[in-house]
Amino acid sequence: MLSNTIKPEDWLAELDESGLRVTAVQEMLIDIFAHSEYPLSTEQAWHVARQSRPKTGRATVYRMVEKLENLGLVRRVHGYQGCSRFVPTLPELMMLFICLDCGHANYLDSQPLDHLIQHSEDTSGHHITDSQLQLYGICATCQQDA
Amino acid sequence: MLSNTIKPEDWLAELDESGLRVTAVQEMLIDIFAHSEYPLSTEQAWHVARQSRPKTGRATVYRMVEKLENLGLVRRVHGYQGCSRFVPTLPELMMLFICLDCGHANYLDSQPLDHLIQHSEDTSGHHITDSQLQLYGICATCQQDA
DNA sequence: AAGTAATTGATACATGGTATCAATAATCTG
DNA sequence: CAGATTATTGATACCATGTATCAATTACTT
DSSP: OOSOOOOOHHHHHHHHHTTTOHHHHHHHEEEEEEOOOOEEEEEHHHHHHHOOTOOOOOHHHHHHHHHHHHHTTTTEEEESSSSOEEEEOOOOEEEEEEEEETTEEEEEOHHHHHHHHHHHHHHHOOOEEEEEEEEEEEEEHHHHHO | OOOOOOOHHHHHHHHHHHHHHOOOOHHHHHHHTTOOOEEEHHHHHHHHHHHOOOOOOHHHHHHHHHHHTTTEEEEEEEESSSSOOOEESSSSEEEEETTTTTTTTTOOOHHHHHHHHHHHHHHHHOOOEEEEEEEEEEOHHHHHHO
């Protein structure tokens, strides 16, 4: 599980409030994403799902990941082995660090980003409604192992 | 052409220095990207290319865009109509703003980002080697038109 | 100008993701 | 709780984007 993520129970509550049905497949997929140490592609999530539930359909998983993304419960990881992997979202922490060595994804405190956005709005005149920041490098652990 | 980009001549020089041959197709493609107001997908670039040079092959354009990306001459735009559009790169200015209304892409001064990265390195212990920040919203012009 | 090596274009192919639709499972209604 | 209703599921076929192959072409070298 990622260092600090929301709990599967909370995800289910979110899903429930969104008017969508909460099914066994959904619970399973939420669990899969919530407990993964690494960003997962939809294809990977499908393979994991089939281990415990072999008849799970591919399209179902694709649909579910899309829903989770639209609800903001998972977030797409850009620029790490393509752009088709996802990590659970933390509502408040928006800066994602990805270790290019071990692949772990890690949220960092986003307060500096908030300041940056504020500053950019002030100096550019643009109205900024959304942002997407990713940092890449070598995590503290991998630096020690090297 | 994007508000402030490097000139096609400079791109050709870069290509030349990289040991790659500089061909007519390359010149054409560099020109297409350098003069586009909007992020272009490879497919779009191919269509544009065929207008002035109908027998241009699809694979050629894909290969060339990949080279340009590897050389850092174009940069992938994430999260705006997928992740398969490109804009010319400015070496010093790394923060990209995209207007969700008119689609214009615009580089902003990246100095605040440099500070943010420095701060994140200091507090997290990770060694940050690369970053990718995009801001989305409504540009100053579109705000006036609304 | 001839030889060598990279680039090109056409085609076929692979991959990732989507549309369709009958079957199933979940909710609603009485 | 039984039946009606609606959303979800899984299988299949499909499409789009991008890649591998390879003969033909183009650009450099000498």
